[in-house]
Amino acid sequence: MASSxxxxxxxxxxxxxxxxxxxxxxxxxxxxVLFSGSISTKKHPQVETFIDDLYNNxxxxxxxxxxxxxxxxxxxxxxNGNFYTGTVEYAPNxxxxxxxxxxxxxxxxxxxxxTLTNDANAxxxxxxxxxxxxxxxxxxxxxxxxxxxxxxxxxxxxxxxHDGFAGELGHTIVIPDGRMxxxxxxxxxxxxxxxxxxxxxxxxxxxxxxxxxSTLRKxxxxxxxxxxxxxxxxxxxxxxKNVYExxxxxLGLALANAVMFSSPEAIILFGGLTKAGELILKPTRExxxxxxxKVFQNKVKILVSHLKESDAAILGASALAxxxx
Amino acid sequence: MASSxxxxxxxxxxxxxxxxxxxxxxxxxxxxVLFSGSISTKKHPQVETFIDDLYNNxxxxxxxxxxxxxxxxxxxxxxNGNFYTGTVEYAPNxxxxxxxxxxxxxxxxxxxxxTLTNDANAxxxxxxxxxxxxxxxxxxxxxxxxxxxxxxxxxxxxxxxHDGFAGELGHTIVIPDGRMxxxxxxxxxxxxxxxxxxxxxxxxxxxxxxxxxSTLRKxxxxxxxxxxxxxxxxxxxxxxKNVYExxxxxLGLALANAVMFSSPEAIILFGGLTKAGELILKPTRExxxxxxxKVFQNKVKILVSHLKESDAAILGASALAxxxx
Numbered sequence: 001m002a003s004s005x006x007x008x009x010x011x012x013x014x015x016x017x018x019x020x021x022x023x024x025x026x027x028x029x030x031x032x033v034l035f036s037g038s039i040s041t042k043k044h045p046q047v048e049t050f051i052d053d054l055y056n057n058x059x060x061x062x063x064x065x066x067x068x069x070x071x072x073x074x075x076x077x078x079x080n081g082n083f084y085t086g087t088v089e090y091a092p093n094x095x096x097x098x099x100x101x102x103x104x105x106x107x108x109x110x111x112x113x114x115t116l117t118n119d120a121n122a123x124x125x126x127x128x129x130x131x132x133x134x135x136x137x138x139x140x141x142x143x144x145x146x147x148x149x150x151x152x153x154x155x156x157x158x159x160x161x162h163d164g165f166a167g168e169l170g171h172t173i174v175i176p177d178g179r180m181x182x183x184x185x186x187x188x189x190x191x192x193x194x195x196x197x198x199x200x201x202x203x204x205x206x207x208x209x210x211x212x213x214s215t216l217r218k219x220x221x222x223x224x225x226x227x228x229x230x231x232x233x234x235x236x237x238x239x240x241k242n243v244y245e246x247x248x249x250x251l252g253l254a255l256a257n258a259v260m261f262s263s264p265e266a267i268i269l270f271g272g273l274t275k276a277g278e279l280i281l282k283p284t285r286e287x288x289x290x291x292x293x294k295v296f297q298n299k300v301k302i303l304v305s306h307l308k309e310s311d312a313a314i315l316g317a318s319a320l321a322x323x324x325x
Numbered sequence: 326m327a328s329s330x331x332x333x334x335x336x337x338x339x340x341x342x343x344x345x346x347x348x349x350x351x352x353x354x355x356x357x358v359l360f361s362g363s364i365s366t367k368k369h370p371q372v373e374t375f376i377d378d379l380y381n382n383x384x385x386x387x388x389x390x391x392x393x394x395x396x397x398x399x400x401x402x403x404x405n406g407n408f409y410t411g412t413v414e415y416a417p418n419x420x421x422x423x424x425x426x427x428x429x430x431x432x433x434x435x436x437x438x439x440t441l442t443n444d445a446n447a448x449x450x451x452x453x454x455x456x457x458x459x460x461x462x463x464x465x466x467x468x469x470x471x472x473x474x475x476x477x478x479x480x481x482x483x484x485x486x487h488d489g490f491a492g493e494l495g496h497t498i499v500i501p502d503g504r505m506x507x508x509x510x511x512x513x514x515x516x517x518x519x520x521x522x523x524x525x526x527x528x529x530x531x532x533x534x535x536x537x538x539s540t541l542r543k544x545x546x547x548x549x550x551x552x553x554x555x556x557x558x559x560x561x562x563x564x565x566k567n568v569y570e571x572x573x574x575x576l577g578l579a580l581a582n583a584v585m586f587s588s589p590e591a592i593i594l595f596g597g598l599t600k601a602g603e604l605i606l607k608p609t610r611e612x613x614x615x616x617x618x619k620v621f622q623n624k625v626k627i628l629v630s631h632l633k634e635s636d637a638a639i640l641g642a643s644a645l646a647x648x649x650x
Contacts, residue, residue: 161588
């Protein structure tokens with residue numbers, strides 16, 4: 001009877017919508033991705049055909065996993081996803097323009113509860129339910145990828161703000177009148193430095209403005225990306241290491257400000273930039289501590305997410321489904 | 326019978342502990358301060374005699390107001406007050422050193438529930454229960470006095486963070502490598518600019534570094550304070566107006582960063598600096614908007630607290646008592 005009960009334990013569906021592709025999976029309560037798959041997002045200029053395609057593919061997994069009755073609900077992570085309204089609003093990287101009532105469309109199709117939020121908030125939920133933030137009531141999740149996203153948890157709940165858009169740490173201004181962010185037109189935001197794009201731009205600036213010898217000088221500027229900088233840095237390249245030192249200095253300052261705002265137990269980092277390990281973590285930690293007033297010093301853990309990168313987006317999205325009352 | 330029920334409505338006791346004096350009052354559910362008084366803080370080098378003195382004075386008001394049985398509880402605002410532990414920790418401006426179990430001492434004496442937090446968090450509670458933030462679930466309170474304090478409310482609850490010390494917006498770094506803060510040793514914090522001390526220092530810098538004519542040039546440097554700058558500015562003094570423009574620019578940038586963090590419905594300002602009205606509010610609003618990404622623009626209200634300054638500290642502290650379960 002125990003195994004029969006266990007076979008009936010509820011499962012959650014996680015759907016992560018990206019500009020190119022959409023990943024989905026069926027997840028148990030401890031974060032095992034039991035079944036997963038993906039479809040193209042960008043081949044669907046109409047959201048209706050996207051929903052049909054998604055339904056047909058996810059339904060196969062639902063049936064394999066015991067049917068709709070076993071599903072607790074669907075969690076969706078999507079760029080510009082609004083938790084309160086269940087809509088995706090003016091997402092520049094998705095094929096559908098304007099305000100898309102995505103949660104409603106999915107609920108009508110799947111006949112299941114749907115909760116939607118943006119990718120970084122979903123990542124924070126994933127860490128809280130399955131990952132490094134289990135048991136924490138106050139933490140900040142920061143995703144360091146092409147851009148910088150964040151999800152802030154206080155009193156055990158994600159902060160969505162009055163309109164559902166809270167947690168845009170990547171757009172806070174760290175260096176007034178600093179580097180221009182092409183996407184927003186604002187100067188000196190965290191994202192303009194502590195992202196893959198930011199690392200590339202810092203490298204180009206250092207190559208131009210310093211005489212530090214570097215193997216990167218042999219590579220044409222347009223081919224330099226954060227991956228090449230990373231490879232040079234772990235091979236011991238001085239300039240590449242300086243790039244991480246500089247990036248960590250700015251990230252550390254931003255983290256200090258975030259700590260003095262919500263005083264989290266930990267900051268959890270996820271994404272490409274964290275692959276550089278101590279090259280980026282050491283200066284980040286040092287500059288965070290240096291900018292904190294005493295009452296906050298030597299208290300806040302900087303952790304790197306240990307969720308498998310291939311599963312993390314599905315896990316994050318699925319975590320939302322467990323939160324449904 | 327209706328009036329007899331009304332006479333038995335519960336009341337809250339608010340106690341605001343400052344370095345010089347301690348104010349207290351008995352408050353009804355809509356924010357009327359029915360009885361109030363004050364004692365000296367600094368004449369009590371021992372916390373025990375302070376508690377005795379406070380009890381003797383508050384007890385008179387309790388008896389006037391219908392006795393202990395009618396009191397819902399006691400709320401206390403104190404510098405470095407920790408909500409979780411009920412202690413005051415290493416408060417530089419109080420006569421008692423180290424960690425003081427203030428809530429416990431008061432509970433033992435008064436036989437009432439005691440809730441304690443720092444002054445800025447108490448001010449936020451006051452606005453939520455009686456003031457400009459009634460009905461709001463997401464807002465930020467900022468006190469602009471000798472220093473800069475803040476209380477952040479999200480999902481209808483104050484953010485205390487994992488250790489009880491969240492909400493130190495005044496110490497976030499706005500201008501990296503900017504003005505030195507004498508108290509903390511950190512450079513470029515909001516408090517080093519957007520406080521009474523900051524306004525004085527900005528004025529001295531502008532008098533030294535510019536040739537702008539100003540009536541303030543007739544006053545010896547050591548006598549220039551934020552009040553004199555305010556008086557000059559409303560009399561039309563160009564340099565004094567520039568001081569507010571500059572202060573508002575930095576405050577606006579800090580507010581933009583706070584908005585992108587927790588996306589509040591409103592930011593509520595309180596304290597001496599707000600007396601300058603549009604002189605400070607206009608540049609603050611403009612620079613906040615200029616630093617926000619589009620999704621946050623033209624949404625967030627900047628409000629000035631309308632609680633009477635003489636009552637605000639007692640009201641804020643008393644508001645904590647209503648929050649007790």
